[in-house]
Amino acid sequence: MKGDTKLVEVVDYRSCHSEELYQVDKGYQEPKKFNKKKGRKQLCREDLVILTGSKLTRIQQQDLVATKANCRLGCVTVMKGSSRNKDHATEGEGTGKRPKRKCLQWHPLLAKKLLDFSEEEEEEEEEEDIDKVPLLGPDGLEQDADETEDDESSEQRARRPMNAFLLFCKRHRSLVRKEHPRLDNRGATKILADWWSVLDPKEKQKYTDMAKEYKDAFMKANPGYKWCPTTNKPVKTQASSVTNRKKLWAIASDSAKDLPSPKKVTKSEEMPQLNFGMADPTQMGGLSMLLLAGEHALTAQEVSSSTCQSDASDSTEACQKSSLFQFAEISSNTSQLPSPEPVKHCGKSALFQLAEMCLASEGVKVKESGKTKVEALEDEEGDVSEDMEVGLEKTTLKDSSKGKVEQLEIEKMQNPDETKAEESETAKCRDFTSLAMENSPFERKDNAKDHMCRSPELFMSDMSILGLKPEKIKKKKKKNKLDRHTNEKSTPKKSCKKRQSSESDIESVMYTIEAVAKGDWGAERLADTPRKKNRPVSNVKGNMLDTKSPKKKVKSKEKKTSKEKLMETTKESKPPDFLSIEAGKEVPCEASDNIKVEPLTPTEEVVPQSLPEQVKTEDSDCVKKIETCGSRKSERSCKGALYKTLVSEGMLTSLRANVDRGKRSSGKGNSSDHEGCWNEEIWAFSPSGTSGNKKLKKTKPKEEFVFGLAKLEEEFAKKFNSLPQYSPITFDRKNSAVSRKKRKIGSGSCELPKSSKGSFQSQKKNLFHKIVSKFKHRKKLNVPDTAILLEDRNSSESAWKNKISISALNTPEPVTMHEPLVGSQKRKARKTKITHLVRTADGRVSPAAGTLEEKPKELPQSTLQKSSSAETDCNSECSRNTETEENHSITSDMPAVSAFFSLAALAEVAAMENVHRSQRATPLPHDGQPNEMSQAPVLISCADQ
């Protein structure tokens, strides 16, 4: 455990970023033991920093002051990396503090304060760090690398693609919620399930096709993807941490941490330097990867890289294919970037720049540690030979003699001569802004740019905002890293350097970085340039970029607007309701008004269009941003901001995380989602929670595809939006229609479940489900469950058995469930059993209700036909009630009615069962259970009445 886990009472803001840390919590360190400085030095991105102040544990957005205070107190303890942590593990035990995982709310304000604080500390600590460095030096690096790898592996795991139903749910949940505000998600899910069941096969097919397409694309992008990574878990055993995180995660993390794989070691170098500051070297890599990827795409044209070339060809080919597939292909071609996806490129480039900045800063810091870090970086980036960024970073790192970014900043500030530096800073600012713009779909982006340039604080906030996408980037990076590991070093970085044109923003950034590293702002530049092989190339890129920039700028805003519009339009056009829906119902999406009939076609169209547009827009945005931020003042502020940001690893990490999330979320819904959904997610950072949940598949070797995945996500998002959205009314009608049909059918004969396939099972399921639903209804009604429950169970079971037997005997009649039951349903039924009882919010549409409805209809008739003698006293009443209620249900959707209905249905079912039983009596000598069953239902019905 030593390595793996660390317990974090309080997580340092820096360390907070890395989700990985949270995964494993085991060791706990006492704050006293550690010095701040030591801790800092020793800290690896994986290392958890514990703030002695318990206050921190509570860290919340509001608690900024407290947090800061704690930090200053220096209570900070560092949890060593997995490899290092052995000690910690022991310590943790000794401390006896309970390891806690905490979700920190990463709020911009907090971030700012933390950053400020961190800056101070860093400066102070720097010297000390040096001292410490020696101790940690090698280990730290290694560990870092390991960690990074682990992180990557774990984090990256791509999420399995949604199936048709999930897509449907995602698409319609909002509608359901609107219609049924009271309902919680569970209830909404039930309704959605009902809708889904009722949904026209054709419509379903759309979703199914979409799901399939996405899945195919996904699989293409992630060839080795396995649905159930859990298998890997075995390792987990050690990592008990699983509690929060999924097993897979824990395992992965553990393995990575605990077992320093050779890879990790090699990689460790990359991350290491970052300092503890850079919480996650891997993250960096991820970002860089993303950025690189984006740049590649951009650069590809300019630079003739084999990969790039291939990209072009691919892009052309891909065009024909669905966008998703294209993405997948692109992703599959790790190195290759699809030309067709300009947008991402821009974003990436910006991100990449940002990453570079960060890396540079980190690198500088790292310098102390030595070349090893640089090497590591190089290794990481090296894989991506194409990426100029990487090359730049590496060069900067190598070149940089000075370790600390802070120093650089200070120097810059002091020395007016450092025009270059300033320029670089400005460039950075621009980049950031551009990044921010690109990254954040939000309106804020624009403002953010300005702010960033203007004030560091703002910058911070902006950064945080941007953070959304960073997460994805991180993930991607991680994947990329993995890939890199395999491919590492294949190509020299130098090529990457191409970008740096004096003109280009990147260039400026590079210079600044270099200068910082060297300490010489002015002279260095020249030297650096020559050093860098890529320079010429970079220049070319820069030029290219510049040329492109103007257009981009112009388009950028338009882009956004156009995109949004497109989205909306597409949605609207796409989602026409089958039935004209009431305008009154507010469909969250445009679709509400008109339910879409044929979503698919629109989607297809939309996708292709959107992509090119986006790309252009992004480019334009970037350019604009760059241009916009020009003043020196802003530069300085930018510098400070950048510096801070860089310094504060946490920020970077958070950004990364956010970015990742943002990407994810972005994938979900383009238009509306950004604002609403994103915002929340952006700030909230939960290490263990959702974010942590993202399990990485270690198994997957190809994480490179992450980038591709992002694209896929985007594509998917577009398509998703294009998916038809049906108004609730439609479903209602359908439901009624269905119910009617069912009734009819039932009356006529029974609805034969699918006799073809496992009718037996399906029947079982259905029966069980019915029973369950009954119980649920009862619950709603407040019928005393206790007494009944047992009986119910028995009854249910008996009923189940009976049905089975019945089904076996009389396949068609009794069971009548709709459609084939899936294994999942069975599962459900089992799980739910009686104990579950449905909560039902509204109950109206709840699936249970639907089932009940069906049954009742059928049942009554059957009962009537058969005239079940077996029915007890109540039966008659029940039947009546059921009938009446049925009517109600039909007429009105009132929940209350539904409840009654369900009750009635229950009674009916019971009656049915009784009848069957009685009928069967012959074949099945009544068992004790059957009797109970009959009784139970009856009782219930009576009670209800």
Add this chain to the structure above:
DNA sequence: TCGAATGAAAA
């Protein structure tokens, strides 16, 4: 953090 739904994949 769980759960409610369905479904695909894996064990």
Add this chain to the structure above:
DNA sequence: TTTTCATTCGA
């Protein structure tokens, strides 16, 4: 056949 996990988000 059973498990996992994908999305969503209120308790």
